[in-house]
Amino acid sequence: MRTIFAMLLALAAAAPSPDDSLYRALGEKQGIARLVDALLDRVYADPRINDLFKHVDRPDLARLVGEHFCHETGGPCEYTGRSMTDTHSGLAIKAKEFDAFVEDLVDAMEALDLPTRTQNRMLKHFAPMRAEIIDQ
Amino acid sequence: MALALAAGGAAHAAGSRQLATGGASTIEGGAGGGLVPWAAITGYGAREEIGATAFATRINTGDYRLDVQGAAVGLFNRIELSASRQELDLVALGPALGLPGAHLRQHVIGAKVRLAGDVLYTRMPQIALGVQYKKQQDFALARALGARDDADVDVYLSATKVFLAGVGGYNAFLSGTARLTRANETGLLGFGGEGRNGRRVALEASGGVLLSRRFAIGAEYRGKSGSLDAVRESAWRDLFVAWFPNRHVSVVVAYADLGTVATLPDQTGWYLSVQGAF
Ligand code: HEM
Numbered sequence: 001m002r003t004i005f006a007m008l009l010a011l012a013a014a015a016p017s018p019d020d021s022l023y024r025a026l027g028e029k030q031g032i033a034r035l036v037d038a039l040l041d042r043v044y045a046d047p048r049i050n051d052l053f054k055h056v057d058r059p060d061l062a063r064l065v066g067e068h069f070c071h072e073t074g075g076p077c078e079y080t081g082r083s084m085t086d087t088h089s090g091l092a093i094k095a096k097e098f099d100a101f102v103e104d105l106v107d108a109m110e111a112l113d114l115p116t117r118t119q120n121r122m123l124k125h126f127a128p129m130r131a132e133i134i135d136q
Numbered sequence: 137m138a139l140a141l142a143a144g145g146a147a148h149a150a151g152s153r154q155l156a157t158g159g160a161s162t163i164e165g166g167a168g169g170g171l172v173p174w175a176a177i178t179g180y181g182a183r184e185e186i187g188a189t190a191f192a193t194r195i196n197t198g199d200y201r202l203d204v205q206g207a208a209v210g211l212f213n214r215i216e217l218s219a220s221r222q223e224l225d226l227v228a229l230g231p232a233l234g235l236p237g238a239h240l241r242q243h244v245i246g247a248k249v250r251l252a253g254d255v256l257y258t259r260m261p262q263i264a265l266g267v268q269y270k271k272q273q274d275f276a277l278a279r280a281l282g283a284r285d286d287a288d289v290d291v292y293l294s295a296t297k298v299f300l301a302g303v304g305g306y307n308a309f310l311s312g313t314a315r316l317t318r319a320n321e322t323g324l325l326g327f328g329g330e331g332r333n334g335r336r337v338a339l340e341a342s343g344g345v346l347l348s349r350r351f352a353i354g355a356e357y358r359g360k361s362g363s364l365d366a367v368r369e370s371a372w373r374d375l376f377v378a379w380f381p382n383r384h385v386s387v388v389v390a391y392a393d394l395g396t397v398a399t400l401p402d403q404t405g406w407y408l409s410v411q412g413a414f
Contacts, residue, residue: 117305
C-alpha cells in the first residue's frame with residue numbers, strides 16, 4: 001500500500017506541466033502580442049463597442065489582455081490584472097456587445113491566418129467567461 | 137478599405153450574433169436545419185435586437201416537387217414568429233389520377249420561445265418550446281385517404297448546442313426535437329385518421345460540423361408515422377452542405393431521402409434553400 005502511494009506521488013511529481021498546446025498554437029508570446037494588437041485595432045475601430053474603450057489606455061490594456069491570453073492558454077505568464085468580474089463591472093456590457101467583441105476576435109484571428117481549429121480552441125476557452133463579463 | 141467598411145456596416149445591420157447561429161430556415165418557417173427545427177431563434181438578433189429572415193426552398197424528387205416560401209422574425213433572441221406556405225406538386229400522381237397539375241398546399245404559422253441556455257455560450261444546450269398551427273388548403277385528396285382534419289397544431293421541444301472545437305478541433309452542433317403531432321406527411325395529407333387519431337411523439341435530430349466559419353456539413357433525420365393506413369409514410373433524411381457567406385445570405389444544398397410518399401417508393405432528390413436575413 002505504502003509503495004503504491006509512493007509510486008503515485010512520484011508519478012504526480014513527474015506529470016507534465018499544464019497543457020500549453022494552445023499557447024504554442026497561437027505563436028507563443030510574440031504571436032499573442034500580434035493577436036492582441038489585431039484585436040484591439042478592431043475593437044477601437046468598432047462603432048458598436050468603441051465607446052466603452054474611449055478612456056481606456058490602449059498600451060495598458062494590450063499588456064493585460066496579452067498576459068491574460070498567455071496565462072489562460074497555458075503559457076508561462078503571470079496575469080497581473082483584475083478578475084473578469086471586477087474588470088468588467090460597472091460597464092454593463094450587453095449581449096450584443098459581447099458578440100461584437102467575439103466577432104472582432106475571430107476577424108483578428110482570421111487576419112493572422114490562425115488555423116480554424118486554433119481559432120475554435122480559443123473560442124472554446126474564452127466563450128464561457130461571457131457570464132462573468134456581460135451584465136456586470 | 138471603403139468596401140470593407142461598407143460590408144462591415146451592412147453585416148452589422150442584420151444583428152450581432154455569430155455567423156450561422158441562426159441556422160437555416162425549415163420548411164415550416166422557423167430556424168433549424170431544413171427539415172427539422174432547432175432551438176435557435178431565427179436571424180442574428182442578440183438579446184437587445186430584432187432579426188428577421190425570409191426564405192425559399194425547393195425539394196425535387198422527380199415524382200414530387202415541394203416549394204416553400206416563408207418569413208420569420210426573432211424578437212430579442214427570445215421569441216420567434218414564423219409563417220410559411222408549402223405547395224407539393226404531384227408531378228407523377230396527378231396525371232396518373234387524371235388530375236394533371238394537382239397539388240397540395242399547406243400554410244404554417246409558428247411560434248417558438250427560448251426557455252433556457254444559449255447555443256454557443258452556455259454549457260447547457262439552448263432549449264426552446266414551439267407550436268405550429270397548420271392549415272391544409274386542398275383537403276379533398278387527404279379526406280379521401282381517410283384524414284380527419286384539415287388543420288391542427290404541432291407542439292415541439294428542441295435542444296440545440298454548438299460544441300466549440302468539438303470534433304477534431306472543428307465546431308460541431310447537435311440538435312434534437314420531440315414533437316407531438318397528428319400530421320400525415322407533416323400535414324400535407326391532413327391530420328388524424330380513421331384508426332389512430334391522437335397525437336403521437338415524433339423524434340427529430342440534426343447534427344453537423346463547421347468546416348470553417350462559413351461552411352457546415354451535416355445530416356438530418358425526421359421521424360414520422362402518420363395515421364393513414366392507405367398511405368404509409370417514412371422518416372425523412374438528408375445530408376446537407378450549408379454556406380454562410382455573411383449575415384445576410386445563406387444557402388443550403390442537400391440530398392434528401394423522403395422514403396415512400398403517398399404510395400410512391402424511393403423518393404430521393406435534391407433540396408435547395410436560400411435565406412436572406414435582415
Ligand atoms: C472573453 C472575452 C473578454 C476577455 C477575456 C477580456 C479580458 C480583459 C482583460 C484581461 C482586461 C484588463 C483587466 C484589467 O484591467 O485588470 C479587460 C479590460 C476591459 N475590457 Fe474586457 N475582456 C473580454 C470581453 C470584453 C467585452 C465584450 C468588452 C466590451 C464590449 C470588454 C471591455 C473591456 C474594457 C472597457 C476594459 C477596460 C476596463 C478598465 O480599464 O476599467 N471586454 N478585459
